[in-house]
Amino acid sequence: LSLVVWAKNIFTPMYGQYDIPGRLISFFMRLFQIIARSIIMVIWIFFSFTMIAVWIAFPFFICYQIFFQLGVIW
DSSP: OOOOHHHHHHTGGGOOOSSSHHHHHHHHHHHHHHHHHHHHHHHHHHHHHHHHHHHHHHHHHHHHHHHHHHTTTO
């Protein structure tokens, strides 16, 4: 998502337009991109940690189901 690159270039005008409207449009567009990409990154990190937790818990769940079917667990 390259948030560092977007944050580093937040005050750099896009497309070489150094006039006031070009700088304002570039700043707010990059600010919007930083906010949107940060939200996407937080969602992706949450999803990744959830999948890791499921991956770790899955063998325990399988063992529980095996013991439950064998009648070891009431």
